[in-house]
Amino acid sequence: MMTSPVKCKLRSTYVFNFKKNCLFCDKKCSIENELKKSKERRDIIYNVCTLHFKQSVEDMAKMRNDEWGKTVLKRLDSVICLVAEEAIYHKSCERKFCKINHHKKKRRGDVRKMKMH
Numbered sequence: 001m002m003t004s005p006v007k008c009k010l011r012s013t014y015v016f017n018f019k020k021n022c023l024f025c026d027k028k029c030s031i032e033n034e035l036k037k038s039k040e041r042r043d044i045i046y047n048v049c050t051l052h053f054k055q056s057v058e059d060m061a062k063m064r065n066d067e068w069g070k071t072v073l074k075r076l077d078s079v080i081c082l083v084a085e086e087a088i089y090h091k092s093c094e095r096k097f098c099k100i101n102h103h104k105k106k107r108r109g110d111v112r113k114m115k116m117h
Contacts, residue, residue, distance in 0.1 A: 016079075018075075021088075023082070024089050025090060026075075029090060031045060045091070047088055057097075
């Protein structure tokens with residue numbers, strides 16, 4: 001009986017351009033594009049400048065436990081140091097990513113939630 005050789009998986013071929021795209025939304029980050037917008041519509045673009053930023057984003061992505069979080073984790077897995085990669089991001093994207101909607105469940109007997117007749 002012949003068996004086929006086992007194929008080893010090499011490192012992921014996933015490539016993300018941290019220098020040009022927002023690490024949260026994957027859209028191009030360009031100061032030139034932002035300057036074309038009206039002042040009210042401009043977004044602030046930040047460079048990652050601290051070593052612990054990656055860990056903070058990974059922690060938030062795991063807490064989110066949703067598709068967006070998984071996508072960002074995949075991007076982060078492809079790099080060792082965001083500072084060295086000169087990673088950039090939109091401030092508004094970071095805010096949205098870090099905002100988690102906590103839906104409080106109604107508890108039985110909670111008077112504040114009950115309608116009084």
